[in-house]
Amino acid sequence: MRIGLDMMGGDFAPAAAVKGVKLFLDTVASDAHLVLIGDESQLVPLLAEAQVDQSKYSVVHSSQVIGMNEHPTKALKEKPQSSISIGFHLLKNEKIDAFISAGNTGAMMVGTFYSIKAIEGVQRPTISTLVPRENGSQGLMLDVGINADCKPENLVQFAILGSLYSKHILKVDNPKVGLLNIGEEEGKGNLLAQATYPLLKENKQINFIGNIEGRDVLSEKADVIVCEGFTGNIILKMAESIYDIAARRNINDEYLNKLDSESYGGTPVLGVNKPVIIGHGISQNVAFKNMILLAQQMIESKLLEKIQESFHSGN
Structure with a gap:
């Protein structure tokens, strides 16, 4: 199980995301490998300082960030090396099993609809x-x-x-x-x-x-x-x-x-083909931990497969 996390999204990024990763790994029994997407020059020192177990994560470098107030479609097109764009690329190509971000909500929705698409039958x-x-x-x-x-x-x-x-x-x-x-x-x-x-x-x-x-x-x-x-x-x-x-x-x-x-972290986009979880822009460490936990639960429960079966049988 590989869970991708946008480390540059949110008002307190990347420090809050690193603390959330640390909290998840220290408190949740999991075999998940976390794929942390963000600026290596910022992430590596923070991860080292937090003493995060290096065997539990890998870093994918991104050189761009989509700001909270940027136009979603324009930003995704003009910033292919942003953490959100890279996250959706990894998810679409099955390099990760779920993607989480507390960044630009509009960009997350546009990325979801165009990269992952809705489950067949979901309007x-x-x-x-x-x-x-x-x-x-x-x-x-x-x-x-x-x-x-x-x-x-x-x-x-x-x-x-x-x-x-x-x-x-x-x-x-x-x-x-x-x-x-x-x-x-x-x-x-x-x-x-x-x-x-x-x-x-x-x-x-x-x-x-x-x-x-x-x-x-x-x-x-x-x-x-x-x-x-x-x-x-x-x-x-x-x-x-x-x-x-x-x-x-x-x-x-x-x-x-x-x-x-x-206390809840983020919300999943229900009705699409892969787990995408969108967090509040003000997310802190507990929210990030809970978003990772939710991604794990969605994967382990095979929720999306059950949704696909339901809409296939209902049509």
Whole structure:
């Protein structure tokens, strides 16, 4: 298992990425070999200082970096020696089994769609977020940003993708799927929600429990919460702001701390042919460790193969 990591992506690169690599190797039992992509002149001294086991990683030099505010398509075209461009080249040519970056999100999405491509049958790949619940379990909400406008058929596919992720990564048997809406009754909501409900209800690949409301998002009512990315992103950012407010007010609460994006690392792009994980730009060492761990779980669980089988059998 070879996991590629963009060491130059994120606000605190490459130091935070090196610390994350060290933390992963010191705390997670793994046979993964980490392929660290970045500027050797910066990485080698940091890796030596951190005393990272040299047998557990290799460095692939990149001479360019895509900035967080650069135009994604233009940057990928004009910077073929960037850490993100090299990462996708390695992934496409099967030199690595997964690719992780906390760098330019747009460049990661463009690279994913053009280098890796969607699984056959998937209309729109999606990204999700974990939803912490008071009992310590985790739910999943999707989409949370890359599909602001959707068709009913897209939401049905998100439900299938989310159910497979919940089952094989979060270990939830027969995950309950809820459609985020402004009321529980069938027929509630806007045109998208009204048209999506019957499609979810008749789909045999998911365990659809009906509509759920905003008050249910952080509860155990649904394991997979389905919505378009416009709504999902607003809820995600609001949850992050609650953690920020608590931190500023010196409120140290075990549950509220779970709303910290650092504790989850990154989100996988679901519906594409290889594992791609996108991290928050402010990722620190714990986030990088968790992203590497998630990549390992996706590979070991054969999640993408199960998604491919599901969409092949469902078509």
